[in-house]
Amino acid sequence: APPEIAVIEGDGIGREVVPAAVEVLEAVGDYAFAEAEAGDATLDETGEALPAETYDLAASADATLFGAAGESAADVILPLREAVGSFVNVRPARAYLGVDALRPETDLVFLRENTEGVYAGHEDRLTDNVSTLTRVVTESASRRLGEFACEYVAERGHDGFTVAHKANVMRETDGLFRDTVLAEAERRGVDADTVLMDAFATRVCLDPEQFGVVVCPNLAGDVLSDLAAGLVGGLGLLPSANVGEERGLFEPVHGTAPDIAGKGVANPSATILSAAMLVESLGDDDAGARIRSAVEGVLSDGPRTPDLGGEATTREVTDAVLARL
Amino acid sequence: APPEIAVIEGDGIGREVVPAAVEVLEAVGDYAFAEAEAGDATLDETGEALPAETYDLAASADATLFGAAGESAADVILPLREAVGSFVNVRPARAYLGVDALRPETDLVFLRENTEGVYAGHEDRLTDNVSTLTRVVTESASRRLGEFACEYVAERGHDGFTVAHKANVMRETDGLFRDTVLAEAERRGVDADTVLMDAFATRVCLDPEQFGVVVCPNLAGDVLSDLAAGLVGGLGLLPSANVGEERGLFEPVHGTAPDIAGKGVANPSATILSAAMLVESLGDDDAGARIRSAVEGVLSDGPRTPDLGGEATTREVTDAVLARL
Numbered sequence A, B: 001a002p003p004e005i006a007v008i009e010g011d012g013i014g015r016e017v018v019p020a021a022v023e024v025l026e027a028v029g030d031y032a033f034a035e036a037e038a039g040d041a042t043l044d045e046t047g048e049a050l051p052a053e054t055y056d057l058a059a060s061a062d063a064t065l066f067g068a069a070g071e072s073a074a075d076v077i078l079p080l081r082e083a084v085g086s087f088v089n090v091r092p093a094r095a096y097l098g099v100d101a102l103r104p105e106t107d108l109v110f111l112r113e114n115t116e117g118v119y120a121g122h123e124d125r126l127t128d129n130v131s132t133l134t135r136v137v138t139e140s141a142s143r144r145l146g147e148f149a150c151e152y153v154a155e156r157g158h159d160g161f162t163v164a165h166k167a168n169v170m171r172e173t174d175g176l177f178r179d180t181v182l183a184e185a186e187r188r189g190v191d192a193d194t195v196l197m198d199a200f201a202t203r204v205c206l207d208p209e210q211f212g213v214v215v216c217p218n219l220a221g222d223v224l225s226d227l228a229a230g231l232v233g234g235l236g237l238l239p240s241a242n243v244g245e246e247r248g249l250f251e252p253v254h255g256t257a258p259d260i261a262g263k264g265v266a267n268p269s270a271t272i273l274s275a276a277m278l279v280e281s282l283g284d285d286d287a288g289a290r291i292r293s294a295v296e297g298v299l300s301d302g303p304r305t306p307d308l309g310g311e312a313t314t315r316e317v318t319d320a321v322l323a324r325l
C-alpha cells in the first residue's frame, strides 16, 4: 500500500499552499492522502481547534503535511507535534538565488528541541500578583536531540554543530542541555562548539557564515530561526520538519497571512519545500532532491508571487514547479 | 557635594574603555569618583567575583559606571543590577552615520524588564534526568515597567511602544506581562501594540522602521536587543542604562573582548555613550547631549578604532571626543 499522508490545510493561505504542495507530491510519488480539519474555522464550527479525529490521523499517518492556523495556532500545532511524537524541529534557513536577502550568504539549519523548555511549562497564577512557569529540561530529551544532531551532520557532510544556549543564567537547565548535547558529540567524535543565544543573535547578523547547524532549546530555536528568516528575506521560503521516531509533521514556518489569504497569490514555496522534507522522511531522497531543485529553479528564474516582487499567482508558480520536476 | 559615581572597570577592555569615559565625565561636570573591583581578576585574587564593598558602593553611589566582566559576568552584573534597585534596562540600538550597518535605518530603544523572568528563576535538579527552572512574572514588576515605558515615550516624543512577548505559549506569565503593560498604556492614554517575540525577530530584520520603543520581558529583551546590535553593526556602539528608583548602573552592551584587550585599540564609544545616559540620570541633560553629539561627530568623521575599519587607538578616539565637547 502507498504511504498515507495526512493533509491539514488549516486557515488562511494554508488552504492555498497546501493543495499546491499536494499536487507536487502527486507528481513525484504514489501516496494515499487523507484530509483533516484544524484551526480557527474548525474551532468556530466544532468548538475545537484540533478535533480528536485530526489528532488521531496525524498520530497514525506515515507523515502529515500541515499549512497554518490563525489565532488558535498554539492549540493546533503544539498538540500535532506531540501527536507525531516529534522530538526535533528541523528548520533550514537559507537564501536562494534570485531572492532578495539581507544576508544572501546565510545557510543555516536549526535543530530545535521540540518537546520541552517553556513549551512543557506548567504555569500557575500563585496570587493576584505572582505568576510562574516551570521550564523543564531533561537529560533524556537533550541526549536524543544530541544523537539526532550527530547523525544529521554526519549524513549531510557538515563539519559539526553549534549549541546555542543561555547557561550563564539558566545554569542548571540550559547547563544540562548544553552539557548533554556536547557529551553526545564527544562520544561520537563529532565537532561541537557553543554560543550564548544572545551573542548568536548579534553574530549571525554580522557574519552568518560562521554558523552551520545550530542546536537549540525549544524557545531559543523558535526565535533564532525566525531571526534567520529575516536574514534570508522572510518566512515565505522556510520549510520545516517536525521529526519523530516513526513519523513526522511537515509545515512551512510562515503563518496564515490574513492580508493576502483567499486572493490566490500566496507563495507556495515553503510548503512545497516542506513536502520535499516529507518525501525524504519516507525514504525517497530522490523525489526530495527533484522537488527542491524545481523550486530553486523557479525562484531563480521562474514566475514570482507578489511577496517576491512578482505578479504571478499560486497557480502559476505551482505549474512552473510541476513543469520542472 | 558633587554626585558620587562608582567606577567598576571589570575585566578585559573594561579596563580601557571605562577610564576613557571617566575622562569624558570629568570634562563635562563635577563628580566624585570612587573605584571598585569586580570580575574574573577579582575572583582570582579574592575568591569573589563581586566583593561586598563593590556591591555596597554601587548600592550607595548616585550612579555606577561599569565596564565588562569575563566568565564571571553573570555573577557580577546581575547582583549589581539588583544593588542599584534597577527595574528596567534601557538599551538604545541605533545606527550612526559613517558606521557600516546591515540596516542603517534602525533606531530602536529596548525597555527590558530587569528583575524577573528566567533571571529570577529558581532552578532545581529534580532527578538525574530532570531539571526545572521556575520563571517568575509579577503584575507589580510589569506595571512598574509599563509606567516607566509610558513616561519614557511621553518625555521623548515617541508615538507609543510595542510589547514583545510570547503569550501564545507562556499564556499565564507572558499574558500577565503583556496585559499589565497594555493596561497601563491604556490608563495613561499611550498608544501600545504587541508583537510575538519570534515574529519581531523576523520583522525587525526586514523593516526595522516599523518599530520604535520595544518593551520586553527580561530574556526577550536580552536576545532582541542583541539582535538589533547585529543590525546596527555590532555591540561596539550600544550603551545601556540599568535604571532604578534612586540610582542607576550604566554599562556598554559589549563584553570584555579578550582578543583585543590590553592593546589600547578598544572602541570607547559604547561606554562614553553609557556615560551620557549616566549624566542624564543625574539630571544633566545638557551634558548628556554634548557627549552624545561629540561621539556622533567622531563616529561620522573622526578617527576610528579597528572594529570600525580604522587604525586609531582608544586614546586617539577619546581625545577626539574630548576635543569636540
Ligand SMILES: CC(C)[C@H](C(=O)O)[C@@H](O)C(=O)O
Binding pocket: A073, A074, A077, A078, A222, A253, B168, B169, B198
Ligand atoms: C504558533 C507557535 C506556538 C509556534 C511555536 O512557538 O512553536 C510557532 O511560532 C512556530 O515556530 O511554529
Ligand SMILES: CC(C)[C@H](C(=O)O)[C@@H](O)C(=O)O
Binding pocket: A168, A169, A198, B073, B074, B077, B078, B222, B253
Ligand atoms: C552576562 C549576562 C548575565 C547578561 C544578561 O543576560 O543580562 C548579558 O548578556 C547582558 O545582556 O548584559
